[in-house]
Amino acid sequence: MAERAQPLQARDKLAFLLSLVPWLMDHDGASVSEAAAHFGVTPEQIREAVELIAVSGVPGETDSYQHGDLFDINWDAFEERDEIVLTNLVAIDDSPRFSAREAAALIAGLQYLSALPENADRAAIASLMSKLSRGASAQPSQVGVEGAVTTGAIDTIAPDPLAPTLALIRESVERGVQLELDYQNSQGQRERRRIDPLRVESIDADWYLRGWCHLREAVRTFRLDRISNAIITEQPIEHRASDSDVRLPDVLFEPSPEDLEVTIEVVPSAMPLVSDYIPDGANTTEHEGRIRTTLRVSHYHGLKRLIASMPGVAVVVAPPSARAAVQAWAQAGVARYRSTT
CATH class of the missing domain: 1.10.10 (Arc Repressor Mutant, subunit A)
Structure with missing residues (x-):
């Protein structure tokens, strides 16, 4: 029939x-x-x-x-x-083409995506990069993204210290098995965790693994540079991002009752850098050309790193303990710099 x-x-x-x-x-x-x-x-x-x-x-x-x-x-x-x-073919050759620089920028972004474990099957990304190279108005410059793994004319530019951890995460996803790792939290406490990896994301230079933590029996976020002694187990993954009992928020960080509230002022152009830390309903106002808003952080150590990543564009306003923590950390950095010069 x-x-x-x-x-x-x-x-x-x-x-x-x-x-x-x-x-x-x-x-x-x-x-x-x-x-x-x-x-x-x-x-x-x-x-x-x-x-x-x-x-x-x-x-x-x-x-x-x-x-x-x-x-x-x-x-x-x-x-x-x-x-x-x-x-x-009609009007195909007349369509606008990317410039060599535009194509190189898009290829760099695709190369970054190809390094993420959830994109373990990278054939479609590689095909798109090849099409961008062929379809540009001129040959794009060769580009590379640290930690990315690609083939062909696009190569990595330098070894990434997090690459071995990313490779382990990718392998665990491909094999469908759990990870075991030592994790040091923001308070300096170290614990052995067993993880079902769900997603890898980055904010600026920091990479994060979101996964189901069998110790906490919930989704948790792990910064990759605090992970050590990671191994791949033979235990099958029990939780996936598509499961109904797994809630994977769109934002990387979610507030908890134990979080600390900090008021900062930041230039408007830098607001996207702190948006993940701003809770829903936060009071945001303009103050002398800057945006004053409230962040929620789990520990002042994380706040120090955040402010240090935005020199000249973000200032801690309150509480006094937060200002003192950031000031002391900055002064310690200056003192170390002076001692080595």
Whole structure:
């Protein structure tokens, strides 16, 4: 019995057609069955889409379609061998192209994404980087992101001290097994933890692992530079980000009743750097050209690192204990610097 095609909704049909044309350009001479298998539709839907493409185009200056204004295919190959060969493309070469610098910036971002454990299958990212390289107006500069793992002409620029830990996390995700590690929290306490890794994220130069902690029986956030003696176990992962009992917030840090409240002033352009620390409903006002707001931090040690990462753009206003902690830490750094010069 012939396979019966289910009609696509208008929005799905548009998305399908927009995806089909570039796929056919990359797979010149693909068969109808290959295209159907790739897009998860029936061969009949592929044939209907190809016939629609063949009567699509852009009218010329006379607002009427002339020779060369429509897409075209090799009709003999299509009708006799069920093979799709595009013989005329419309407005493809006229579309704006990324400059070499723009393509290099996008490739660097994709290279960063390829290093994240949740993107363990990096074939699609590598394919997109290759297309950006080919489609730019000029050859992009070779770029690299520390800790990223890529192939081809794009190489890493320097070894990352966190790369071994990231590699272990990636391997545990690929194998579907748990991690064991020693973790030192912001108070300096060290504990052995068993983790189901869920997601790796970064804020500025710091990397964080979010995972299900079997010691705490909840999702916890671990800064990678505080992880040591990590090993991969043979225990299968029991919790995943898609599980109904796992709540993985969009923000990296969530407030808790034990958090400390700190008032700071920050220049408006630096607000995105502290947005993850600002609780919902925080009183935010403008004060002499700066934004005054409230942060919640688990410990003053974390506050010191945060303020040190924004020299000249953030100032601790209150409480006095927070100001004193940051001041003492800065003075200790100056004293050490002077002792080594």
